[in-house]
Amino acid sequence: MVFAHGSGSSRHSPRKRYVAGVLNDAGLGTLLFDLLTPEEELDRANVFDIGLLARRLVEVTGWLRAQPRAAQAAVGYFGASTGAAAALWAAAEPGAGTAAVSRGGRPDLARPRLAAVTAATLLIVGGHDEVVLDLNRRAQAELRCENDLTVVPGATHLFQEPGTLDAAAGLARDWFISHLTHSPGR
Numbered sequence: 001m002v003f004a005h006g007s008g009s010s011r012h013s014p015r016k017r018y019v020a021g022v023l024n025d026a027g028l029g030t031l032l033f034d035l036l037t038p039e040e041e042l043d044r045a046n047v048f049d050i051g052l053l054a055r056r057l058v059e060v061t062g063w064l065r066a067q068p069r070a071a072q073a074a075v076g077y078f079g080a081s082t083g084a085a086a087a088l089w090a091a092a093e094p095g096a097g098t099a100a101v102s103r104g105g106r107p108d109l110a111r112p113r114l115a116a117v118t119a120a121t122l123l124i125v126g127g128h129d130e131v132v133l134d135l136n137r138r139a140q141a142e143l144r145c146e147n148d149l150t151v152v153p154g155a156t157h158l159f160q161e162p163g164t165l166d167a168a169a170g171l172a173r174d175w176f177i178s179h180l181t182h183s184p185g186r
Contacts (some may be wrong), residue, residue, distance in 0.1 A: 001076045001176060002064065002097065003032045004057050004083035004090075019078065019103070022169035028176055029073065033060060035086065050109050053086035058093050065095075074098050074180040077119070078172060085109035088139075092116035099179035101172040104132060104157050107139035114142040121147040122175040124168050126155030146179075 001023055003016055020030040035056045040046045057077065064070050076099040079087030084105020091100045092113040100119040104126060107114065123140055125133045133151065140149050150171055155164035 001028055001030045001078050002057065002060060003030065004035060004053065004077055004079035004087040016078075016080070018165060019169045019172060022166075022173050023078075023176065026173045026177060028076075028173070028180075029070070031060070031064060035083070047082055048109070050082065050085045050089050053082065054089035054093075054110075054113075057086050057090040058096065061090070061096060076100065076176045076180050078103070078176075079105055082106055082109060088117055088119075088121065089113045091119035091121070099176055101175055102136070103168050103172065104129060104155075104159060106132070106135060108135040111139065111142065114139055115144050117143055117145050119145060120175070120179040121145055122171065123147070123149040124171055125149065125151055126157060126159060126164065127151045127153045128155060129157045132157060148175075 016032060020032055023030050035053045036046055046052060061075055064075065075097040077087035077091060077097045078101045080103045084102035084107055087100050088107050088110040090096050097119050100121045103124045107123060121143055123136045125136050136149055140147060152164050152167045154161050159165040159168050
């Protein structure tokens, strides 16, 4: 699973590292990297340049597939916040990942590309994150791929409430196992 970080986040995010650990415990490989350089992060507009972030994600997917140990591995994307939009934008590209999970994401920011997404997509939203829940419902209506929207009761945008991040990580794990371990060519 390749992680796409959102605004104000990085590969060092405790939430992303926790989810990566849950995925690793299930036997899934993870790659956490920063989509922007430290200098690029200084320009806040770059955080919302979904095309730029998606291009970086596509580039790292190509790099990953060129690695001998990962050449035959199915690739999935895990994104949060604006990183979810980048993951879905990238998932519309030829040769992209075959599954995507958005946690508290902004898939609406990938609206121009949503209908072209081919990766099986899971949208996870906190039950108390009403604005983002509405944005995810609207984005889901534009997806033409296999998809689902799951609401985690009691969770707000960052899934900081007890048990909510664990629930989201478990949902992501189950989605990836279901949609990547049975991918064509595996």
